[in-house]
Amino acid sequence: MIYKVAAFYQFAALPDYRELREPVRAFCAGLALKGSVLLAQEGINGTVAGGGAAIDALARELAHGAMFGGRLNNLELKFSTAEAMPFNRLKVRLKKEIVTLGDEAADPTRQVGTYVDAAEWNALIAAPDTLVLDTRNAFEVAMGTFDGARDPGIKSFGQFKEFAAEQLDPAKHRRIAMFCTGGIRCEKASAHLLARGFAEVYHLKGGILKYLEEVPEAQSRWRGQCFVFDERVALGHGLQESGLQELGLRERDKDTARDE
Numbered sequence: 001m002i003y004k005v006a007a008f009y010q011f012a013a014l015p016d017y018r019e020l021r022e023p024v025r026a027f028c029a030g031l032a033l034k035g036s037v038l039l040a041q042e043g044i045n046g047t048v049a050g051g052g053a054a055i056d057a058l059a060r061e062l063a064h065g066a067m068f069g070g071r072l073n074n075l076e077l078k079f080s081t082a083e084a085m086p087f088n089r090l091k092v093r094l095k096k097e098i099v100t101l102g103d104e105a106a107d108p109t110r111q112v113g114t115y116v117d118a119a120e121w122n123a124l125i126a127a128p129d130t131l132v133l134d135t136r137n138a139f140e141v142a143m144g145t146f147d148g149a150r151d152p153g154i155k156s157f158g159q160f161k162e163f164a165a166e167q168l169d170p171a172k173h174r175r176i177a178m179f180c181t182g183g184i185r186c187e188k189a190s191a192h193l194l195a196r197g198f199a200e201v202y203h204l205k206g207g208i209l210k211y212l213e214e215v216p217e218a219q220s221r222w223r224g225q226c227f228v229f230d231e232r233v234a235l236g237h238g239l240q241e242s243g244l245q246e247l248g249l250r251e252r253d254k255d256t257a258r259d260e
Helices: 017-030 052-064 118-126 138-143 157-167 184-195 207-214 251-258
Strands: 003-011 034-040 043-050 076-082 090-094 114-116 131-134 144-146 175-179 200-204 222-224
Touching: 003 052, 017 034, 017 052, 017 090, 043 052, 052 076, 076 207, 114 118, 118 175, 118 200, 118 207, 131 144, 138 144, 157 184, 175 184, 175 207, 184 200, 200 207, 207 222
Parallel strands: 034 090, 114 200, 131 175, 175 200
Antiparallel strands: 003 043, 003 076, 034 043, 144 222
C-alpha cells in the first residue's frame, strides 16, 4: 500500500486550542490516520499519514470544515507518499508554541519576511549580496543544504535567536534569504529578524520540500537529502524516499526533533 503524507501548518489565533484537541484527535482516529499534530494559541502544525481519501478528507476539514470555522483558510499544505506507514501512532499535543523560539516579539500573524516561490529561489540565492541562511538544526544541515548556505550550527531552533544576536548585523546583512524543511521555522525566524530591525528578509515558500517537489534536479541548487521527521528519514528530488532509513532515530529523538 502507498500511503499519502500531509505536512501542514498555519499561524492563526486559536484561543480555544485546548478544546480543539479531542475533536482533532477523534477526526484523525476515525480516518485511521497516524502522525503528530501540535496545537497552540498561535496555530497548528502537523504531519500525518494514511490512505489518500482519508488525507484529503482531513485537508478539507482543516481548511473548510466546522471544526476550525474557517480560521485555517491559509493553510500551508504539502503532500508526499510513503511505501510503508511512516508513523507508529497518532499524537495530538498542546504546546505553548507550534515551533519553539521563545521570542514574544516574533509574531508571524503580524509580520513575516517576503515569500519567494521555488521557481524564483535560485536567482535570489545566487545574488552576491544575499546571505543564504539555513535555519534548521545542525544534524539536518549535515544531510543536505543549498549551495553556499550558512549553517548557524544550532542544536535546536530555540537557539536561533542567540545565533542572530551574536552573528547577524542589520547594518551588514542587508538581504537575508532563509529556508527550512517546510516553511514554518522561517515564519518565526523572519518575524524575529524583522522585529530586530533587519529590513530585507526573504524565505522560501513551502520550504525545501516544495522546492524538491517543483524544481527539476538538473536545475537544482540543493545538494544532499532533506531530513524529515518520520520513518522515511530523508527525501530527495521529486520527494522520493532516499533509502536512508537505516539511519533512523529513536522514537524519543524524533519527537524532540519534530517540535523544533
